[in-house]
Amino acid sequence: MINIIDEAKKIQDEIVNWRRNLHQIPEIGLELPRTAAYVAKELDEIGVDYKSNIAGSGILGFIEGVEEGKTILLRADMDALPIEEDTGLPFASTNGNMHACGHDAHTAMLLGATKILNKYKDKIKGNVKILFQPGEEGPGGAKPMIEEGVMDNPKVHAALGLHIGGIFEEVNTGQVGISYGRTMACLDSFNIKIIGHGCHGALPNLGVDPIVISSKVISALQTIVSRELSPTNPAVVTTGILKGGTAYNVIPDFVEIAGTVRAFDQNTREKIASSIESIVEGITKGMHGDYEYDYTFGYPPLVNDDNFTKEFVDTVKKVVNEKDIIELIEPTMGGEDMSYYLQMVPGTFFFLGGLNKEKGMIYPHHNPKFMIDEDVFWKGTALLAQGAIDWLDKQ
Ligand SMILES: [Zn+2]
Ligand SMILES: [Zn+2]
Numbered sequence: 001m002i003n004i005i006d007e008a009k010k011i012q013d014e015i016v017n018w019r020r021n022l023h024q025i026p027e028i029g030l031e032l033p034r035t036a037a038y039v040a041k042e043l044d045e046i047g048v049d050y051k052s053n054i055a056g057s058g059i060l061g062f063i064e065g066v067e068e069g070k071t072i073l074l075r076a077d078m079d080a081l082p083i084e085e086d087t088g089l090p091f092a093s094t095n096g097n098m099h100a101c102g103h104d105a106h107t108a109m110l111l112g113a114t115k116i117l118n119k120y121k122d123k124i125k126g127n128v129k130i131l132f133q134p135g136e137e138g139p140g141g142a143k144p145m146i147e148e149g150v151m152d153n154p155k156v157h158a159a160l161g162l163h164i165g166g167i168f169e170e171v172n173t174g175q176v177g178i179s180y181g182r183t184m185a186c187l188d189s190f191n192i193k194i195i196g197h198g199c200h201g202a203l204p205n206l207g208v209d210p211i212v213i214s215s216k217v218i219s220a221l222q223t224i225v226s227r228e229l230s231p232t233n234p235a236v237v238t239t240g241i242l243k244g245g246t247a248y249n250v251i252p253d254f255v256e257i258a259g260t261v262r263a264f265d266q267n268t269r270e271k272i273a274s275s276i277e278s279i280v281e282g283i284t285k286g287m288h289g290d291y292e293y294d295y296t297f298g299y300p301p302l303v304n305d306d307n308f309t310k311e312f313v314d315t316v317k318k319v320v321n322e323k324d325i326i327e328l329i330e331p332t333m334g335g336e337d338m339s340y341y342l343q344m345v346p347g348t349f350f351f352l353g354g355l356n357k358e359k360g361m362i363y364p365h366h367n368p369k370f371m372i373d374e375d376v377f378w379k380g381t382a383l384l385a386q387g388a389i390d391w392l393d394k395q
Helices: 004-010 012-023 033-046 103-119 142-147 210-228 266-286 306-319 339-344 374-394
Strands: 049-054 058-064 067-077 125-133 158-165 176-178 181-184 187-195 236-244 254-262 290-299 302-304 325-327 347-353
Touching: 004 012, 004 103, 004 306, 004 374, 012 033, 012 103, 012 374, 033 049, 033 058, 033 103, 033 125, 058 103, 058 142, 067 103, 067 374, 103 125, 103 158, 103 374, 125 142, 125 374, 142 339, 158 339, 158 374, 176 306, 187 210, 187 266, 210 236, 210 254, 210 266, 254 266, 266 290, 302 306, 302 339, 302 347, 306 325, 306 347, 306 374, 339 347, 347 374
Parallel strands: 067 125, 067 158, 158 347, 176 325
Antiparallel strands: 049 058, 058 125, 176 347, 181 302, 187 254, 187 290, 236 254
């Protein structure tokens, strides 16, 4: 028998080192040349075959077990955010981008799992695909990687991934958050242009004021969730951008509005998309204006498979004490493009508590002071490696 936990603890320093190296070279979007080159170099060192440059900088490694069997996908995202780091850490980024969501840790923990699984590949029944994905923070790397065939040849039968940090407050340092069914919301966006007719601010009767129209539209949009959807079906409509006007005494020609929608099922998303338009149309037409409208269906809701998740809890029990397994009841309105893989195959996306009050690591994701506790990294590595082995063994 292989003791994955001992193996993961043994390489804890190496995982930390990988993470610190990645932390210093954060890149954003689909093109992550330095990050991908670093991961490729480490995969060469580990001795795993891989394909690179998938959908930009995506990498897919492959470990073929000794016995024939099914194939499980382990996924980590590698991208960072356009945020100026303000942690004061000795390995802080200086290039204007920042790993402020912990994706550097995801990549490092998956490299650790790869190293362990590759070492014991003669004991694995089936195959493991190791996927390093760009663009999770936008514009989305999962969908184009799937379109380039990462789920085929050999066909993937299940998927496992994690997020470190403090997305769920109730998951404390080193604890593991488990969620059944709907776990994260969709991530949609909308753009509205309210078209009026510009004129002198003192003679509003000669024009059509898009600023006044916009003020009605924005407050009416809030009635979609409060008046049109079932109170037991959570959803969010947020206006994040409102742009218009150039001078205090001028009524502008148009105003631009943009926002995001979060929901947990396709019907609700479609209902919201059409309700936004009917509100915009009704108000602008009624006030003699016009509009342009565009709704983008982004990442789908993330839904964990109940059976896979239940079996995965047995894996988690091997790595942490039962009291440190936190079953999450409420989903989060945050989105994640891991959802694309989980739409295709059963699997689970779990949460590793990575903030630590005692160490002053209290800042939320996407904050310039975001920090995570490196001491928990071996657990992420162990959970990915053990999760893959346990699932493959049961097939
Ligand atoms: Zn993030
Ligand atoms: Zn993230």
